[in-house]
Amino acid sequence: MTRYIFITGGVVSSLGKGLASAALGALLQARGYKVRLRKLDPYLNVDPGTMSPYEHGEVFVTDDGAETDLDLGHYERFTGRPASKDDNITTGRIYLDIITKERRGDYLGATIQVIPHVTNAIKDFVLKGNDGVDFVLVEIGGTVGDIEGLPFFEAIRQIKSDLPRGACIYTHLTLLPFIPSAGELKTKPTQHSVAELRSIGIQPDILLCRSDREIPKEERRKLALFCNVRETAVIEARDVASIYDVPIAYHEQGLDTEVLAAFGIEDAPKPDLSRWRKISQTIHNxxxxxxxxxxxKYTGLKDAYKSLTEALTHGGIANGVKVKLDWIESEIFEQDDPAPHLEHVHGILVPGGFGQRGAEGKIKAVTFARERKVPYFGICFGMQMAVIEGARSLAGIKNANSTEFGATKEPVVGLMTEWMKGNELEQRAQGGDLGGTMRLGAYQATLKSGSKIADIYHSTSISERHRHRYEVNMSYRERLEDKGMVFCGTSPDGLLPETIEYADHPWFIGVQYHPELKSRPFEPHPLFSSFIAAAVEQSRLV
Incomplete structure (x- = not known):
């Protein structure tokens, strides 16, 4: 029987429901169970693909081309199970599907209502495709009490009645704030949050309480009494030094044991947490x-680069070193000399992005890395800026630019209008819809034998995830290669560039795809492992 664990949040947002869900999934995996994680997002956007990173943080892309919430990145990194478009849904997507069906006449003239039509659509999404899965963990975005979340809470309330007895539990993540003037943790916000949940028919089985210090026994007793849960089900979720300490910390607090007890599972296998302990030891030593x-250009919000920062951490784990990140807003270099900002670093990374703001600053960072022989990693937009820099500085194409920034005489980077996806031709047009129209998801690439990047992958055939609308113009390839920039990776048909590198540079690689999306703490992506290894070598020279 497949069992369902619903994770809700209360008091404030950004408490880490996604991380808590991922850690619990990892703990159940460590006991030998098969898990699946899903995210329900109450906002009205169809997906986060058109949202600003300042609004939503990173857009995580799956192999099948879905633009999803960043929490799916946590799910993949902690469990190793690839997510798909069937693991994240929004209110916007639900309403779009329902209205489409209504326009077709699928509802046979019925009045379309939140209950039952919207709640049924949510339930169908949660329950489908789970054959062979032991535990499905479903995170509900937002905070209890949010008006847009009410249909989701109603749907998960109904699911408990629809499923066999003992097939569903609720875990509620809340905050216990410490009030310095009173010198104590306060339980009242959590009590009110649980009261709000109970008012809509949901009684949490487990309370996961975020705090920055130990929760005294008296506060645990009070929470258990007023929130109607067992005292052992009040789980301390204290702040930890690394997110990869969370599974161990939660296990030590008894979270996985309490979850299994709530399902009446008494003879579960003991968890094997050896690999998590090894990761933790490497990070802390x-x-x-x-x-x-x-x-x-989004350095003011670190969540905009969540997978990237984690992939760099994984590269550090692979090399046994700590990776310190120096966040630099690229616009600074449009007024200042990059040298004072970059002379102390051991590697430079220009990540993905959209739009002209800060582009010239990124190009100056590329120049510094190329001329000073500092390891450089350009991802998506970062590769495009590296090509423009090479065109201007080495090939003498002074007006080299991207049509993303407007009309240009030398469109070294231009809008993609068609490409192959499997055996099908994908086509796009200037001025079309923005949502879901990029080159999205996993695509194959062929690497040049003997190139640095092929040596890093130990293969000449790879599959990586993409998210881009503009592409380097291959008509400039010959002029660029004459000056030392080698196009080492292309699409299998040879029409689209995938990677570039300089053979005479210690480590200078640009890739059109997003390798950070596939990096895991136990399987660091080879490009990030190699980049950090090059940074280690650079640190011996600085």
Missing amino acids: PEGEVTIAIVG
Whole structure:
């Protein structure tokens, strides 16, 4: 029987429901169970693909091309199970599907209502495709009490009645704030949050309480009494130094044991947490430190680069070093000399992004890395800026630019209008819809034998996830290669560029795809492992 665990949040947002869900999934996996994680997002956007990173943070892309919530990245990194478009849904997507059906006449003239039509659509999404899965963990975005979340809470309330007895539990993540003037943790916000849940028919089985210090026994007793849960079900979720300490911390607090007890499972296998302990030990006992400059345009919100920062951490784990990140807003370089900002770093990374703001600053960062022989990693937009820099500085194409920024005489980077996806031709037009129209998801690439990147992958055939609308113009390839920039990776048909590198540089690689999306703590992506290894070598020279 498939069992369902619903994770809700209360008091404030950004408490880490996604991380808690991922950690619980990892703990159940460590006991030998098969898990699946899903995210329900109450906002009205069809997906986060058209949202600003400042609004939503990173857009995580799955192999099948879905633009999803960043929490799915946590799910993949902690469990190793690839997510898909069937693991994230929004209110907007639900309403779009329902209205489409209504226009077709599928409802046979019925009045379309939140109950039962919207709630049934939510339930169908949660329950489908779970054959062979032991536990399905479903995170509900937002906070209890949010008006847009009410249909989701109603749907998960109904699911408990629809399923066999003992097939569903609720875990509620809340905050216990410490009030310095009173010198104590306060339980009242959690009590009110649980009261709000109970008013809509949901009684939490487990309370996961975020705090920055130990929860005294008296506060645990009070929470259990007023929230109607067992005292052992009040789980302390204290702040930890690394997110990869969370599974161990939650296990030590008894979260997985309490979850299994809530399902009446008494004879579960003991968890094997050896690999988590090894990761934690490596992170907390590094053999050295390197500094990587991230030259981007969303550096004010670190969640905009969540998978990227984690992939760099994984590269550090692979090399036994701590990776210190130096966040630099690229616009600074449009007024200032990059040298004072970059002379101390051991590697420079220019990540993905959209739009002209800060582009010239990123190009200056590329120039510094190329001329000073500092390891450079350009991802998506970062590869495009590296090509424009090479065209201007080496090939003498002074007006080289991207049509993303407007009309240009030298469109070294231009809008993609068609490409192959499997055996089908994908086509796009200037001025079309923005949502879901990029080159999205996993695509194959062929690497040049003997190139640095092929040596890193130990293969000449790879599959990586993409998210881009503009592409380097291959008509400039010959002029660029004459000056030392090698196009080492292309689409299998040879029409689309996928990677570039300089053979005479210690480590200078640009990729059109997003390798950070496939990196895991136990399987660091080879490009990030190699990049950090190059940074370690650079640290011995600085």
